[in-house]
Amino acid sequence: xxxxxxxxAALSGLSAGEAVKLFDxxxxxxxxxxxxLTLKLWGDSVTFVNNIVINYSNVCVARCxxxxxxxPPKHPExxxxxxxxxxxxxxxxxxxxxxxxxxxxxxxxxxLSVEYFExxxxxxxxxxxxxxxxxxxxxxVDYYSRLWRMSWREVLERFKEAGLDAISGGGAEIxxxxxxxxxxxxxxxGETWLNIAELAHKLGIPSNATxxxxxxxxxxxxxxxxxxxxxxxxxTGGLLLFIPVKFSPYNTELGRRGLVAAPAPAVYxxxxxxxxxxxxxxxxxxAAYWVxxxxxLASTLLKAGANDLVGTMYNEAVLASAGMRGAASPEELxxxxxxxxxxPALRDTFHRVLRWL
Ligand code: SF4
Numbered sequence: 556x557x558x559x560x561x562x563x564a565a566l567s568g569l570s571a572g573e574a575v576k577l578f579d580x581x582x583x584x585x586x587x588x589x590x591x592l593t594l595k596l597w598g599d600s601v602t603f604v605n606n607i608v609i610n611y612s613n614v615c616v617a618r619c620x621x622x623x624x625x626x627p628p629k630h631p632e633x634x635x636x637x638x639x640x641x642x643x644x645x646x647x648x649x650x651x652x653x654x655x656x657x658x659x660x661x662x663x664x665x666x667l668s669v670e671y672f673e674x675x676x677x678x679x680x681x682x683x684x685x686x687x688x689x690x691x692x693x694x695x696v697d698y699y700s701r702l703w704r705m706s707w708r709e710v711l712e713r714f715k716e717a718g719l720d721a722i723s724g725g726g727a728e729i730x731x732x733x734x735x736x737x738x739x740x741x742x743x744x745g746e747t748w749l750n751i752a753e754l755a756h757k758l759g760i761p762s763n764a765t766x767x768x769x770x771x772x773x774x775x776x777x778x779x780x781x782x783x784x785x786x787x788x789x790x791t792g793g794l795l796l797f798i799p800v801k802f803s804p805y806n807t808e809l810g811r812r813g814l815v816a817a818p819a820p821a822v823y824x825x826x827x828x829x830x831x832x833x834x835x836x837x838x839x840x841x842a843a844y845w846v847x848x849x850x851x852l853a854s855t856l857l858k859a860g861a862n863d864l865v866g867t868m869y870n871e872a873v874l875a876s877a878g879m880r881g882a883a884s885p886e887e888l889x890x891x892x893x894x895x896x897x898x899p900a901l902r903d904t905f906h907r908v909l910r911w912l
Pocket of ligand 1: 621622623661663742
């Protein structure tokens, strides 16, 4: 198909079967069609937030085979951050780096109480009132609600009351159960992730949605995932960003078991991002998540349907432990956007433009 034919088919509404077949098309035609639609539906801006990433704890009992970050309880490298320490780091990052968002996640730590999280959010708000807190994923909300014998609603309401502004999109992986059985067998199922997201949105807590790709999934799983994200957005309007996250097999059990030998090729990254745009159209922004793909590929993804670079991600530990490196300054991200011929803008957590760069 030509880029024009692909764009026209997308605009008239793709079925899941048609979207799966797009994976057989030339990646450059897909990219061109997706870029054309992005410019038409969203304009030429590329946004990102200036944020700091802090993991409150690396202790996790979920033992996901995709994860290089977690340590079991009592492991010598296990840590849990004191709320005051996190708050101090956020305040420093706010004054020295100008960050406007804290991205705070961790594992399933059986020793943490709801009061720990409340104190964490309150301490951050006291120390850095202008910084939005984007915190625990649907997977963490599900785990802790079971640990504390509370409803999802109660956990979400207490988190919100203590200062949580938004939910990060992790833990979604790929919604299809046959894939989850391999990549995250001890974590919530896809339907539960979607139900918690829907409830959070109804309670006034917006969220991102991620999709971890490049492991054992097939095109139909990717397409099914993106359609479910689209349907959620149509129901609630509470999604802020769709973030395709490229899997890195290094230091993970999937890698050690030989199920995934190497990261997916760049052509696949481009197809995933382009097809996400062709399905989501004007419903949701699509990210070029440079932390997982590397900065060099990010501007190419911006020419394939992406229109957000997520954030500066100061102090990113989860992916660093799987062989990926650190942060990017706003100027560096702006340069990536310009390289793709786009207008960079700093945004806040809720995607309001703060400043054109
Ligand atoms: S991916 Fe998340 S839930 Fe799974 S082991 Fe790692 S920290 Fe725990």
